[in-house]
Amino acid sequence: MKKLIAITLALFTLGTGVAHSLDAPKGPVVLTVKGKLDHPNVGETAQFDLAMLELLAGRKGSMKTPWNEGTVSYSGPFLRAVLDAAGAKGTSLKIVALNDYSASVPFSDAANLDTILATRADGQLMSVRDKGPLFLIYPFDLDKSLFNEKYFSRSVWQIGTIEVLN
Template sequence: MSPLWPCRAVLTFSLLLLLGTSLPMMADQLPPPEGDVLLRVTGDIDHPNVGDELHLDREMLLSLPQGVIETSTPWTEGVGRFEGPLLSALLEVAGTQSEHVRIQALNEYESEVPVSDFHDHGVILALERDGEPIAVRDLGPMFVLYPFDERPELLNETVRHRSVWHVGSIHVP
């Protein structure tokens, strides 16, 4: 038996424990939301929970794997600490293999975003800024956020148009 066996066993157990805690959110059928629906995911998804759509309330969104981005933006003052679910994790829960999605704001503005952005840049659906929920008057309740300060090359017209605020729905074609 290798002297590294105890370390590998602990690592394997830790990974299984971590995966076990995320399994309820990865189930084929998520329960319907108990709170107010903040986000609807429609279209070609494998894991709907209300008819053929995935509806998520704030608690469900907060239970997804989260990301933190500390950045300034063209629409806010100063550097903020933004937190919210990773969009890559959200699409995994929805069960989609699409290469792009259409993100629509509450005012019906929409932008087509390549899913590769979510994986390549750790894009989040920001729900909080500096520990507080983002109000509708301040780009909320949700905001597609890229790590602009960490990757200044993303601060271009194309990515700014993909950074939808007042997000209400995501459509998977």
């Protein structure tokens, strides 16, 4: 009975995106989070493979963006779920692309908006060629007031690193 309760509690915790410790990635690392972290898993960083990210709470949203023609369905973990899993504490984020492009994003965007780190577009994994492996997507489908240059400039694609700043 104790084993059943422990398994149920573990599944509930995974489903809510809450983590108290972070396992090391088993597959290729697609995201490294650094800065003030309570749950690092590789040195002082939190590293995630795709499978780890896909276990976190997230959403799918179909929306128009300035980067695509028509409507695209993006899915992936909530940015806040990734930051929670890493135990990140800070006031802003530096989102860094694989080509070193970066954007400053208030920590509150992760906490208060349903921003996702999209891993899929129209159900398909996103390759580097197609803005992957991760693309910060704001909930343009849920809040039309976000559809402006302020949030477009924060929507970094080909994300490899997130730096948590105080």
